């Protein structure tokens with residue numbers, strides 16, 4: 001990994017629905033990583049955005065009785081507002097209806113065409129609109145139901161263009177073996193590798209004849225470019241010349257697009273490959289898949305309004321080891337809020353500030369300098385819950401120190417020792433504020449402010 005620069009991406013989310021906690025999960029992860037590397041002095045660039053073309057979006061617009069462009073314009077406003085509420089500090093937000101994106105996508109596909117990477121053929125197959133993808137009958141449940149979207153796939157026949165994906169099979173296997181593009185966690189690498197070694201790749205239907213809401217194919221205006229190709233290219237159009245990315249994040253639902261189709265498109269046009277793609281797990285709610293029909297979709301904004309944005313950002317990455325599936329339960333959230341945030345961190349902070357005030361301790365805030373190798377290693381490996389565990393071990397230790405030293409007795413018996421104890425606790429709190437900052441930027445800011453000004457207010461107020 002090149003520490004001088006750090007370019008990170010999230011998937012661009014479909015503009016047909018407003019962000020839920022699953023979208024927030026990836027986006028907050030990217031934000032944490034970007035903030036962390038910025039602190040370490042890297043030149044960071046954090047890219048996210050919105051996937052605005054395709055049948056699914058057109059249908060959603062129609063359902064809302066809106067022109068598709070107007071519909072996605074409003075969704076973009078909503079996404080940006082939510083990300084700003086969640087303190088997501090992205091550097092660029094790509095929209096696939098942006099002109100610079102559209103122009104580039106057309107040039108890109110024209111280049112593929114000119115290079116002989118594209119040919120025309122008939123296609124008939126079962127299409128899942130939810131996935132925006134043709135499915136094989138064996139991938140579907142009874143009644144041709146898509147297992148992911150629980151909707152029936154449609155038989156579609158069209159005369160369209162294909163990208164010679166099959167040609168890249170050997171090369172893809174090679175880049176996987178040589179780790180020219182790293183795929184993590186290893187279990188996902190294995191999965192892709194096994195797939196590529198066993199299944200012959202089929203060429204990819206790269207245009208659509210019946211989808212109007214898309215980018216026109218430059219040499220055949222009757223057709224539009226397949227929304228997945230359009231969407232993947234956001235990573236280049238949004239990159240402001242910083243290609244290639246250091247790290248691309250996504251969940252397992254879309255990792256095959258990113259591990260197979262994506263590198264093949266880059267190989268076909270001579271672009272460098274991303275350094276790493278990381279596939280995190282899927283989040284369920286109280287053990288169930290989130291879905292509108294179950295009515296269990298969690299809105300990250302609503303939760304944050306009750307508990308604070310930082311509590312949510314903390315919970316997600318303390319509770320679920322990054323890379324594994326995990327569950328969101330309000331019960332667990334409340335427990336962690338009380339125990340880890342209000343008690344461990346909040347009380348410690350307050351106790352120390354009160355003592356500083358009470359015993360008139362002379363201490364001045366200095367920018368923390370210490371290097372915590374183990375925590376750094378955890379952050380570099382994207383083991384956020386390990387990182388947070390280590391930070392919380394420091395918090396626990398500080399709390400124990402106070403209990404053992406009995407400061408109120410020391411005030412009488414050994415004021416010098418008391419002075420040293422509180423000074424060292426204040427130093428630890430400065431370090432802790434710095435360490436939690438990527439996860440909880442607002443809390444870190446409040447902590448520093450209070451350490452500087454002697455103003456005391458609870459970091460995590462008790463909930464009724």
Ligand code: MSP
Nearest residue numbers: 011012013014022023026051231232250251282283
């Ligand atoms: N538009 C495509 C991506 C194109 S990227 C070139 C898409 N959009 S999506 O809105 O469906 O977003 C999928 C992504 O959202 C997942 O890969 C993941 O990053 C995030 N998540 C959505 N639901 C999630 C969970 N329940 N759990 C964890 N992450 C989830 O696919």
